[in-house]
Amino acid sequence: MTMTAARGPLFVATDDAVTPDPRKDPLLPVLERARSGDRTALGELLRQVSPTVLRGLRSMLGTTDTDDALQESLLAFVDALDAYRGETNLRRYALRIGIRTALAARRRDRARSGLFDDHVRTSEPLNAPPTTPPEEWTALRQREAFRILLDALPEPQAEALALRVVFEYSLDEIAQVSGVPINTVRSRVRLAREALRARIEADPALKQLLEVEEVAS
Template identity: 30%
Template sequence: MSYGAHDDQTTALALAARAGDVRAAEAFVAATQRDVIRFLAHLAGPADAEDLAQETFLRAMRALPGYEGRSSARTWLLSIARHTAIDHLRALTRRPRTADLSDWAATADAARTAQGPRFDEQVLINRLISQLDPDRREAFVATQVLGLSYLEAAEVVGCPVGTIRSRVSRAREDLAAALAADNAPHRHLRAV
């Protein structure tokens, strides 16, 4: 089965890493790290994404001997990332969370130094995506942000393709409604 040139290369790297090729393991991490962090940022929050990505890669390297290449390595890895995020979120519900002042300060500084509407639009989009129902959010991020096919997203999430299609469709509807509601006060102010 062919997954696409990039996924085929990533899968080849994973299989070579499974056979003990250290450089292939490093290249596999480098090739997939960005998608894993982006996926985790949307599932568990940007503040925890890098730590969860490290945990994902640790889990993946431990599980690599059992990887047989039946699905693309990217799909397999994002499935591990999803489980890592779920475990993290479950752990958070068991203990109270405190605000991290240094993260807040860095975010505020970054917001002050960012320029132009592109930053504002990205902040709005990320906020709206973060407010989606978790099932819809993970299906939307997997397909629309990371570019996985519906079949690949179904493998990552562990549900039928039709369910992914439905969740993405509903997420789009939710985002459109939220965007319209968010823009309504701004339209009123412009008319005045």
């Protein structure tokens, strides 16, 4: 059994599916002005990164309202501007912050509801609109099942796996934006895959739903 999202129903295209050289990021001059206190530049920077962050939030949160999560992500991005060291381009830097925000939001929602079923239910994970094509409905069910599986992982593993599988970050880039050695990233991705694979293997319906080609480590 293998699992991935690359170019499949769980894959989310971003503005930077192929990582450009962060030293050539056109937003760097805007960043420098924003760091110096130029509020107009800060507003422009937020406008530039917001679409990428919003797509990431929608992928991680599904149909959940993303307005609060977007605001929280952008505030965290502003707070993290001084810590930016050119490890990746700014849109992907902001996307990583959005992913962390989304994971935290899902955990908060779960804690408030007091509900988390160790068995991911795939028979009726969503109510299908009557006009939804079967292929689209299957993709929606796959995305929600994958999000639920991520919820069960420790946050560092969930973040690393989401960045690697859903958003196609390289292992080196995950290490750079996370501030950890690349071997730590490899370990997190491996442990996350092993944990998810065990859950999937234990659930025949989930195994059938998520049977897709695996991304190379």
